[in-house]
Amino acid sequence: AVTSARKFGANQFVAMTVAGALIYPTIIQLKTDAVTTTFFGIPVTMMSYTSTVIPIILAVWVMSYVEKFFNRHVHESVKNFVTPLIALITIVPLTLIVFGPIGVTSGDLIAAFILKVLAFNPILAGAFIAGVWQVLVIFGIHWGVVPIFINNIATKGYDYIKPATAPAIFAQAGASFGVMLRSKNKKLKTLAGSTGITALFGITEPAVYGVTLRLKRPFIAAVISAAVGGGIVGHFGSVAVASGPPGLLTLPVFIGDSMTAFYGLLIGVGVSFFLSMVLTYILGFEDDPIEKEAEKNVRASTDMTIPSPVSGQIVSLEKVSDSVFASGAMGQGFAVVPTEGKVIAPVSGQVTAIFASKHAIGIRSENGMEILIHVGIDTVRLDGTHFELHVAQDQKIEPGDVLITFDIESIQAEGYDIITPVIFTNLSEERHITIDQDQISVSEYNKPAFA
Template identity: 40%
Template sequence: MNHDKTAKEILSAVGGNDNINNVIHCVTRLRFTLKDMQAPNKEEIKQIDGVLTVVESGGQFQIVIGNEVPKVYDSLLKTMGRSPETTSSDNAVQGEKKGLFNRFVDVISGVFMPVVGVLSAVGILKGLLALFITLNWLTEEMSTYKILFAIADALFYFFPILLGFSAGKKFGGNPFISATIGAVLVYPTMTAAFTEGTAMSFLGIPVVLMNYTQSVIPIIIASYLAATFEKWLSKIAPSSIKMFFVPLVTLAIITPIVFLAVGPVSTLVSDYLAAGAMWIYKLSPIIAGLIMAGIWQAVIIFGLHWAFIPILINNLTTNGFDPINGMLFCTTFSLTGASLAIAIKTRDKRLKPIATSATIAGLMGVTEPAIYGVTLPAKKAFIMASIASGIAGALAGFMGSTAYGFAAGGVFGIPIFINPKGMDTGFIGFILSVLIAFVLGFILTYMFGYKNASPSASSKQEKVEQAQPSLVTSDSNGYAGVSAISPVQPVTEAQEEKTVFSPLTGKLIPLTEVGDEAFSSGAMGQGAAIVPTKGVAYAPFDGVVVTIFKTKHAIGLLSEDGVEILIHVGINTVSLKGKHFTSFVSDGDTVRKGDKLVEFDLEGITAAGLDTTTSVIVSNTAVYTDIQAKEQGSIVQGDALITVK
């Protein structure tokens, strides 16, 4: 994957920089908050190289990338000309209104996303320390243990500070102000006063002291109040003193409010949430595990799992343990087992490496490749994996499997389920649930969830496969590119030049003069551009139609000698939704040089206010050492246009 190219195509696809309020990323997804959620074309975005799928959920437009998402995110920020700070808040421009639940999911994902990686790391370390104590490798009196435990426990102890910083950024306030409020909540004097039962008041008003170490909800509410007050104060404060005046007044007013009202009330809410979760769990751990684990991966598909994160973390910070994640953790392994079954069983040479890599990613705790690249396309495989998850989750609930830390899925998260007091039946049940999920996911998928394609495939599909077809990538503006997925023979000096003939009649101009950067920059590949004088495009060589877009404005072709060509008629013509276009070929058709591909109404396109300049791109540019286009001037359909070596 070319991360810069993928980022440029995604940026254009979501409506450009001006349509983005903010963008963050998680383990596998780019999560956009857009001004106009209708601007992107999801089906075309799915074709961009590196994109697994697209999900709209929680008020976010989520593009699933997989393990490469951090690199694509970095390239996206560079392309956008923004820093992470300027993309992480919603204060710049308000997008379309979102429902209460969508706003909740958006806030939770934005607040917790930046700390999830570290949160998982220290959770795993805590689990490993419990294991080392059980095995008598360490004792609690050893200095080594104390240092490692401090590393594992510090984030939880000072959680209000880190969450304050993250929440401050999310709400568009000064993150250092909200982090300072978090620090005040866990300040030693205040913590000692609570421990010793010391009475305190503020301006004569009694303060109900609470233990805010490891707390979650109070600082999130406090950060929202601080950000809101800070924005208002910034508008009226004199610019000459704003730098120190705004933080001073915000801290002096909001912090006491937190101690007097927000903290006690939100801490009480936290306690009730934890008690409520435990009450539901205790009604029937088996049924809870069966239902929750059975639907959990479907919840992830819609990105709604972030709504559960506060509950899981609140259980840990309030009770010191969390049984819900004990039931859900096995779901990663059922999908991993299903992916392995398909990797072993499939005869599809393209699917086998995808399923294999998805299996490896699943063992590491990343399930999106297994979901979108392997099991969902097979449909029954996803159902089989969900059945395996439900059965394994029911067992975990029955055995009382419990998490004592927070971590993403996968083998590295296993230690968080070890009871600090020593291994118990809950951990044994957890291990059994993971093994059953993996084995049952494998067996059910292998036997019932996947069938190899029938040898009597359609003739068109056979033609495309025999010609080593490519995947076509596109964006919401209708730009498309062809990205090779089959092995390409190395180019040698003995190989002859290959010629691509002009599909159009008109005026030839350099590709650099096309009025859109996606083409003029060469990001889509090298080639030429034609301002057509006749509204007909013909086949530029003998080959196969890899794809013709449903809007008929773009056609991907593969020549008999391996040259991949994209003919893209006009700029932004995807917006016409096929109007003014008539196609004469379908996907998989064999064409000869000069066969009519598509007709288009030049006057109709121009009247719609669109540019008819047509780009002819060598999509597999990287394969060749030299690509030369004919010099600008008039050109007739059938003339030599591009030579490749």
């Protein structure tokens, strides 16, 4: 309930209350006693929700739309308690009558279908799942499969699908190490080595987006190698008995009743890793994309002074509650507590990135400086509500052009922090930012970080 609410932008506390209703003792007893149950004359098919995940995901997804509708139409003075009340009295009955039975039944059917495929030809099933897994991850589609893992483990005590994803993880690690061994570009070798280590522990995004997909051939090598390893895992009938991203530290989650199946998984991921590394080395790749990126970073070493793109109180990034921004992992910058719902272009340049949710924008100045302006924290969940975008991708901009307008009060009323990070994403290492309440300067590293 909590993670679904975060994903869909719903109230987490109301989502937990809906989940609590599904597992309330008297509701469970109705299922246990096989009592005929109706709701205002509508028959209710009682299900057991104590070990399911799909029903609550469906419920919270629908609830997110109910909340957004009533937050827009209920008066500010009462919506903080009226909207949750309406959400509860509509979503709980709907879940028990509609979403719950659909979710439980569909989850069982999907799991049964996949198990039948695995039983029919586990080698082909394992190869297919492992081969397409990282492609699904790129598009975010894999999150639709994850609940099936969890549901199988919760209801059956094991899952056959999750082990087939492990070779895909190790194949990306192998491809990264293959790039490290072959590349003559010092920066690329360092990047590939570090992201390869990260991938070995289950986090493949840095390797995929920073190395393999970017260079194309290593990603293809990883997909082929993952399919080979997935076929091996499928052949041995490996299982997962607990959740966790596949990686070196989580290999014990694949120890089931059969040690032979576990050894088969180890063979599968090992083959995927080494085959991917060798194929990447043989197929080769072009170092130029990384060189061009380095050239772009060099261009961003020019001194410049700009106004804040958002009116308000300027604070250091450390004040931002999001650790990714606060740590400087995305780059140097500052944050603004807005007093006006408007983002203004601080430089002449071009729009390089726009988001469907309208909450953030990327621009590049004429001298190559790249700036990301991100309105609020987690406001992507609002899906564009309370935001208006006034420019298009690749549009030329001049200082003072309006980029985004947003409703500060409405965003805050929905429980979001409105603090706005402004990040310089491609500063060279010898540059530093000096900030006061009137202007922001980028220059040689010879001043305090915050003036």
